[in-house]
Amino acid sequence: MSGGRFRVFSSGKVIVLLREVRNILDAEVLVGEEKLDMNVKTAFGADLMSDVLAYAVSGCLLLTGLTNAQVIRTADVLDIAAIILVRGKKPAPETLRAAVEKGIPLLSTKYILFETAGRLYQNGIVGCVEKVDEPRVSL
């Protein structure tokens, strides 16, 4: 790939394709191979769905180590763009079924949550919020 993995537009915004996220994280695509050309700009990481519901923003990536079907339902409620399972976690069969049914891409990476977040940040993806209860200033 020439000139780095992400493009910075004149507005300062960074757009990364889900396909590039897959490459950055050396991830396996479990659901949503046909949606790898979607754009992503932001992410949220947590194993607590309660916190995801409180703070995640629609259109962001969800990084999590939780693998039950509630992850998909939580993502669906919030219109999350795609889910990255970290620490090499593999989803339960009903989780896979729910992801297919809701049309939400599901990827699995062996990187730990910290490395996953760090690698994505290094490539221009930022948190969907910076600090809780404060509006994001730099997006």
Added chain:
Amino acid sequence: MNPVSASEPWLYRQSFTVHGGNFDDAGLVSGRIKSILKAKGLANETIRRVALITYESEINMVSYAHQGKIDMILFPTHVAIEATDEGPGIAHLRLAMQKGWSTANDRIRELGFGAGMGLNNIRNFSDIFHISSQMGVGTRLRMIIQIPSGGPMDQQRGQHES
């Protein structure tokens, strides 16, 4: 009767049953409500708020109640969600509304819930929020989410203004 809808005719209403302890089904009601409101042409942001409130209510019901009922009523200017359960009730409402306060067991926490954020989230994402609870009887949540003007509901809005 909730304060906003008292004088307004509803456009659509549906009732859903939730069974306590049935974690596999938690999220089905919010999923169906989401599809209904999408078909009605509501804005994504409004749908997301309704879905989130319903989902948190469902999680609470499967986590704590014996059984419950969620009513969704669509009005020209707002969506009303009423979540009524038969269950143990909440002993300390003021505490239950605090971030981080929870009585969740391990099963609930395994699923990623029980962090004591649910009722707080419901309140934050509602325009009007009301909770009442009776020990040994159950808990009732009533929420109103306003529909911003400029959407497909405007036509119905106008019809009722005469």
